[in-house]
Amino acid sequence: MARAGLTTERLVRAGAELADEVGFDQVTASALARRFDVKVASLYSHLRNSQDLKTRIALLALEELADRAAEALAGRSGKDALGAFANVYRDYARAHPGRYTAARHPLDSETAAGSAGVRIAQLTRAILRGYDLSEPDQTHAVRLLGSVFHGYVSLETAGGFSHSAPDSQESWTRILDALDSLLRNWPAHP
């Protein structure tokens, strides 16, 4: 009985590719087994269950996003950093829609705390070093940026901005301009 050489690592990687091809919620143990030409039950030596598979794909996607963001931010600051970071998000979502969906997959708080999501939050905060914001306002701004990037990208990949003028790229650029302007002129607390 020849061995297929399954490992958790390889399964998760293949699962991520599958997600990009057919959508994150079409990623099933069955589909993965088919891809490796192996019986479904064989996967259960490497994965606790199919929820475990999805969680691991989510963690992989977060790592990849954090790595790209870190690289994009190196040597940049201010608006330059803001744009670079934002584009990492958007480009990743367009190139890897399944993985991007995975990255948004809810994790229990313990798993989330040990994930690369933490690194992403730190990088987001690093962008704000180029702007002059008080400590609590930094947190609000981090949340705003996270919301805009996630929201824009997810509406865009859902097709929300296609079929209407002006094109999405134009809005994206202008929204980044607007965010930069907002961060430079953050309103004082009333």
Place this chain on the structure above:
Amino acid sequence: MARAGLTTERLVRAGAELADEVGFDQVTASALARRFDVKVASLYSHLRNSQDLKTRIALLALEELADRAAEALAGRSGKDALGAFANVYRDYARAHPGRYTAARHPLDSETAAGSAGVRIAQLTRAILRGYDLSEPDQTHAVRLLGSVFHGYVSLETAGGFSHSAPDSQESWTRILDALDSLLRNWPAHP
């Protein structure tokens, strides 16, 4: 054989309640049949398939959201309208998490064009009448607002902002202040 009085309408309504109770993607034909004490196959006289059920729940949620937004916007303008609209979104998501998820369910473009999503977009644009923006900038701003509301609410319901100070309500308020400020001082095209 007593009849249970199933109709597509009642099934979709019950499906929406089920979504709020157990999560949108736990909404199955089986669970719905159990709730009506009816055999699963009986549902197929009223629903094409289980994807059809989910689509109909999504359309219901969009209608409800649009209705609430329309009511909240009546008689308001400027920052007042912005805040009222934003709170409709957030409150709806908190009160009806399953329906809110449903409202974000991808629809094919034809279905989307006939949905209450169109009304929501119009209402968003109506908010901007209180601000002085050029025509193309209005579209960019509509997209920004949609992104922020959707992004914030979805990160919040995913638990993104719990367990860290300051609390989410505080950020929400300050973000609305910031958006109002941004719309009043929208940066000119370079």
Place this chain on the structure above:
DNA sequence: TCATTTGCCTAAAAGGTTTAGGAAGCTGCA
């Protein structure tokens, strides 16, 4: 080389989706 570990298998239970065909209940018309 042989004992142990590991990897993949078969088998089976449990539950979801969907179609086909049939019988009981309801409606409307003679």
Place this chain on the structure above:
DNA sequence: TGCAGCTTCCTAAACCTTTTAGGCAAATGA
């Protein structure tokens, strides 16, 4: 009132996915 025809719900059956249990064969290494 009686019955024709439609609607509603049923049983049956095929098929797919998840998960556990137990077993044999391949790889590892002393």
